[in-house]
Amino acid sequence: MNAIKYLDRLKQINELIKNQSTGTPKELSQKLSISESHLYRCINEMKEMGVPVDYCRRSSCYYYTTEFDLKVSYSIQLISEKECRKISGGFSMKKSSLLFYESGR
Numbered sequence: 050m051n052a053i054k055y056l057d058r059l060k061q062i063n064e065l066i067k068n069q070s071t072g073t074p075k076e077l078s079q080k081l082s083i084s085e086s087h088l089y090r091c092i093n094e095m096k097e098m099g100v101p102v103d104y105c106r107r108s109s110c111y112y113y114t115t116e117f118d119l120k121v122s123y124s125i126q127l128i129s130e131k132e133c134r135k136i137s138g139g140f141s142m143k144k145s146s147l148l149f150y151e152s153g154r
Contacts (some may be wrong), residue, residue: 053123056123058083058091059095060119060121061081062077062092062095063118065077066111066112066113069112070110071111072109074088074089077111095119100113100117101117102114
């Protein structure tokens with residue numbers, strides 16, 4: 050999956066959880082235009098990152114078990130081929146390269 054699309058999806062899930070407007074897993078997956086199984090993978094990845102997210106069957110909504118906010122940001126920087134060789138990571142495009150920097154929480 051495209052890194053930017055993934056980060057944007059995390060931000061969207063976070064906003065829906067904070068606003069207590071996720072609904073059921075089926076409803077949330079529809080809001081995100083993804084399958085339910087993909088949603089469960091996203092939620093599990095968030096839990097693996099330490100995000101205290103859970104689901105309440107009574108209110109049919111995902112929620113944070115402790116006070117929490119997920120901050121997701123990224124920047125894109127054009128770098129030269131020479132600079133790219135010095136970096137362990139990123140990916141190359143034809144004549145220039147893009148370096149993705151991700152920071153969260």
